[in-house]
Amino acid sequence: MPRTSKPSEVRSVEILSAAARLFRQHGAGAVSVDQIAREAGIAKGTFYLHFQSMRDLLARMAEAAVTAMAENVERVIAGHEGPPCETLVLALAALKAVETDNAPLTQALDHPDNVELQERANIALVRKIGPLLAGVIDRGCETGDFAVEDPLSTIQFILAGQALLLGNPRFGWSPDEHGMRLMATLRLTERALGARPDSLVSAFLAVLAGAAPGTAGSGKGPS
Amino acid sequence: MPRTSKPSEVRSVEILSAAARLFRQHGAGAVSVDQIAREAGIAKGTFYLHFQSMRDLLARMAEAAVTAMAENVERVIAGHEGPPCETLVLALAALKAVETDNAPLTQALDHPDNVELQERANIALVRKIGPLLAGVIDRGCETGDFAVEDPLSTIQFILAGQALLLGNPRFGWSPDEHGMRLMATLRLTERALGARPDSLVSAFLAVLAGAAPGTAGSGKGPS
Amino acid sequence: MPRTSKPSEVRSVEILSAAARLFRQHGAGAVSVDQIAREAGIAKGTFYLHFQSMRDLLARMAEAAVTAMAENVERVIAGHEGPPCETLVLALAALKAVETDNAPLTQALDHPDNVELQERANIALVRKIGPLLAGVIDRGCETGDFAVEDPLSTIQFILAGQALLLGNPRFGWSPDEHGMRLMATLRLTERALGARPDSLVSAFLAVLAGAAPGTAGSGKGPS
Amino acid sequence: MPRTSKPSEVRSVEILSAAARLFRQHGAGAVSVDQIAREAGIAKGTFYLHFQSMRDLLARMAEAAVTAMAENVERVIAGHEGPPCETLVLALAALKAVETDNAPLTQALDHPDNVELQERANIALVRKIGPLLAGVIDRGCETGDFAVEDPLSTIQFILAGQALLLGNPRFGWSPDEHGMRLMATLRLTERALGARPDSLVSAFLAVLAGAAPGTAGSGKGPS
DNA sequence: CATGAATGAGGGTTCATTCAT
DNA sequence: TATGAATGAACCCTCATTCAT
Missing domain, CATH: 1.10.357.10 (Tetracycline Repressor, domain 2)
Structure with a gap:
């Protein structure tokens, strides 16, 4: 809810490691963009500001x-x-x-x-x-x-x-x-x-x- | 729409190869039961008469x-x-x-x-x-x-x-x-x-x- | 599989009590015609020879x-x-x-x-x-x-x-x-x-x- | 198709009364999420933004x-x-x-x-x-x-x-x-x-x- | 940059009912 | 009378993606 602005690269890494955490727990196939956003403490839309798609995230990981x-x-x-x-x-x-x-x-x-x-x-x-x-x-x-x-x-x-x-x-x-x-x-x-x-x-x-x-x-x- | 009855084994093989055809084209992950049924010329429900689930089909293949x-x-x-x-x-x-x-x-x-x-x-x-x-x-x-x-x-x-x-x-x-x-x-x-x-x-x-x-x-x- | 023919009334009662048995276990809402037929030892189609519909069965029960x-x-x-x-x-x-x-x-x-x-x-x-x-x-x-x-x-x-x-x-x-x-x-x-x-x-x-x-x-x- | 955003509570009530309208007409058992969404003028997915499940809706009503x-x-x-x-x-x-x-x-x-x-x-x-x-x-x-x-x-x-x-x-x-x-x-x-x-x-x-x-x-x- | 409500196609699955045998 | 494979509409629900704010 608070609107904290961060440099793109920092956010990307945060999202990436939030995703990694969830993947470790549930496997990549069972993790939704929703969950990643929540875990990263951002809104769902913000995810798409840093990654083109779910597939993109996987590739980068x-x-x-x-x-x-x-x-x-x-x-x-x-x-x-x-x-x-x-x-x-x-x-x-x-x-x-x-x-x-x-x-x-x-x-x-x-x-x-x-x-x-x-x-x-x-x-x-x-x-x-x-x-x-x-x-x-x-x-x-x-x-x-x-x-x-x-x-x-x-x-x-x-x-x-x-x-x-x-x-x-x-x-x-x-x-x-x-x-x-x-x-x-x-x-x-x-x-x-x-x-x-x-x-x-x-x-x-x-x-x-x-x-x-x-x-x-x-x-x-x-x- | 025409209702053709076939021995279970025949149908299974037909479904299996219909699935194989689609998998070849789109990849297993992108093929739905719907498509398989259509390709096999059967109703969606019929699929579940021969395979317990999508996962079952994959395993058998x-x-x-x-x-x-x-x-x-x-x-x-x-x-x-x-x-x-x-x-x-x-x-x-x-x-x-x-x-x-x-x-x-x-x-x-x-x-x-x-x-x-x-x-x-x-x-x-x-x-x-x-x-x-x-x-x-x-x-x-x-x-x-x-x-x-x-x-x-x-x-x-x-x-x-x-x-x-x-x-x-x-x-x-x-x-x-x-x-x-x-x-x-x-x-x-x-x-x-x-x-x-x-x-x-x-x-x-x-x-x-x-x-x-x-x-x-x-x-x-x-x- | 054996094709045993019985008077309609007998069959009806058999089906009725098979249904009752299942209803007791799983509740009427969770019992399918399939199950009832299996429990009664008849084919699914036979069910519809004796009851017009699922609703009919419920009413009679x-x-x-x-x-x-x-x-x-x-x-x-x-x-x-x-x-x-x-x-x-x-x-x-x-x-x-x-x-x-x-x-x-x-x-x-x-x-x-x-x-x-x-x-x-x-x-x-x-x-x-x-x-x-x-x-x-x-x-x-x-x-x-x-x-x-x-x-x-x-x-x-x-x-x-x-x-x-x-x-x-x-x-x-x-x-x-x-x-x-x-x-x-x-x-x-x-x-x-x-x-x-x-x-x-x-x-x-x-x-x-x-x-x-x-x-x-x-x-x-x-x- | 036009995308109108409303406070969560308003939407909930709209959905609730859309559902009530349909229930009155067809009975709760005969109404699907699809219908409710259509009646409420929202997408099916939106329904699930406000109610966890169909059962949830019933309970709240x-x-x-x-x-x-x-x-x-x-x-x-x-x-x-x-x-x-x-x-x-x-x-x-x-x-x-x-x-x-x-x-x-x-x-x-x-x-x-x-x-x-x-x-x-x-x-x-x-x-x-x-x-x-x-x-x-x-x-x-x-x-x-x-x-x-x-x-x-x-x-x-x-x-x-x-x-x-x-x-x-x-x-x-x-x-x-x-x-x-x-x-x-x-x-x-x-x-x-x-x-x-x-x-x-x-x-x-x-x-x-x-x-x-x-x-x-x-x-x-x-x- | 950030938000999050809204979207809607698509997913797998069930099941009452039909009908050719 | 009896069979059971076939039907297909309907169901509930998910989720990647969009967009107005």
């Missing part, structure tokens, strides 16, 4: 999530000095960290109803993060740690597989099943990149053990 | 699609005598064949809006087809063609990666990009399964060249 | 209920020899007995949704039972037990009041409140009929105490 | 009707100075006045299908008006005009009887029959309250004759 991931990964890559194996594992961990972080935007993607959002994010992720990691692999190829012909395509496939098989709550893996698939994924990645056997696995265990320098903010391990 | 895939793969595996590499490639090709086939049910999954359907199918696919292919790999391990610790987890990861990276029209790969990713996938699979370098790639090329015996009905290569 | 009440009351009046006060109390008790009896038709009326049915029954009751009781009162006027100008109008008013105030579960009286209203009703009736003070009250207590001869089947007292 | 009655009665009681007999008769007349008034809300209750509404109103009426009249009777007991043990229970019974027997158009009494029942009701009330014979009847006739001071707005006599 997915974008924001992936951007956060990319930034996290970039920071890790830039900040880490050590064997490429470790860098890679840390980067993959940083990826998951965003999902695990309290950041509402990211967690919103986990709900069963948000499939479309999730998928968009996955695709953007493969497209955006792929090149970053491909850079790491390139370096690894130079140092002789890795040996692979087409690093980009390869890591993109691996990101895709991981996103669907491990990142998707719908599979409902038991902890055991999940662990087996995680380990198989590491071994497969080792081979796919032509890395020395056990090199990724041991790097992963090292990361799990102590917080390696350069880890992303949350400090949480990969899922 | 996803199920049908995956079942078709599983059958195709099984047929290929059973009917093929030759090196496991080839069997595997043929099986993967058969998988795609269902999607590529004219079968309306399968094609319906391709639309951008059908994410939920697609995802259900993907998950069911990984769960159902995984074990079938794991069997082929097991045999390969015995013959020495493959060497891998946990065939099921590994092939499931590969199926997941393939489903998202290659099966998803949203990526919008150019033909070149798509080709590179396909090749990288094959190389990755070779390494992941501990197969001899080039073994899968050459098997794939062989399949492309001539219709190997036991190929699925459509005869089309992998997407 | 209300009629049946009141007929049962009237018969009960008539039997009591005919079978009882004693002071009119007692006859009257017994008759009123018999009225309630039908409602309390297991007779599904009657109990169906108690559900909150069945208001229309209940009302029809009430009206029919006032119209049908009124004259019966008026006869008793007439006799009472002759014996000097009662003194009232217009027995029919009077007893109809009392029946109406009782039906709404005491017979309606929607009031939600506490046992105490209910008791007070019952006693006030008896006193009011005494005065209205010009009966000797306490005559009806004590007759009522007598009926409560021992099952007076001529009581209706259930033997249960008035509500 | 019943409430409004009884509130009007209670107010009328209260005004009469407060404004009248004279023998309790007369106050009582005036109050009962005021009750009917609301029903008889042109007030669409009240008239809506008259239709055969509105049983649920009517019943709710009846119950609320007995509960709300009962205590008001009981107060009058209490006073009468003090002045010696009345003599009754439990005024509340007694007057509630009488209200209930009157509501069903006289207020219900379904009985379809002929004018004669109606008159007889009205007179019997008065006599019964006299006796029930321990009033002097003819006291209520003559008060009633007095009220009929000239508009006694303090009568409700409509000035119409009891139905």
